[in-house]
Amino acid sequence: MMDSTLTIAPDLLVQDKQAEQLGSRAKLSAHQLTDAERKKLKKISQDFEALFTGMMLKSMRATVPEDKLTGGGKAEETYRYMLDQEYAAAAAKRGGTNSIASMVEKELLKRYAVPAQKKGGGTAGEEQ
Template sequence: MQVQAFDIGQTQAQIFGAQSKAATDKLNALANNVPANEKQLRKTAEDFEAVFLGQMLKPMFETIESDGFFSGGHAEEVYRGMMVEEVGKSISKAGGVGIAESVYQELLKLQQV
């Protein structure tokens, strides 16, 4: 029985070389696919607007005194944070204030460069 010897380092280099070539080929294919998935760009723009609106609404909700059912505390702070986030998402889904459309157009322009 004869065992064939091979260089492990050379084999690893060939494997990693093939993987990096495949990754480069994927990046080139993505770059040539302009514009990319427009639906995903639209969702990204709407998500950005939702986060922006949440950040803008946050100071307004911080001025509301806590009394009644929740009576303040850490749990109410967490709840308010989540509520503000959801209000921002709701406003964005309902048409927002126009930020999403501007961001969407800029994302399209960036992909065409």
């Protein structure tokens, strides 16, 4: 007859304990984000949106046939690529509440367990 008790390997217990310790350390250090670090997260988010939008514009351009009027060529291809990158960067900087950059930034802030800022300057959990 087989014994129906559940045993957990010691290495799994060690891994679980390490994960718990890392999580508690992250929560402790999360409230210590400076304004410079928050700006860095915002910049990373905007760069991600610009990259994504640039890739999308490149894919969209690939579906449109080459313009015979301007002649095409490598110079025009390079110019269009640079123009698309500028469009993407401008769209990412303009942002908005439902932009990709703002969503990525919110997720990064959640990842670091930072309370959301209210418009009045306090955190969402504080009353003013």
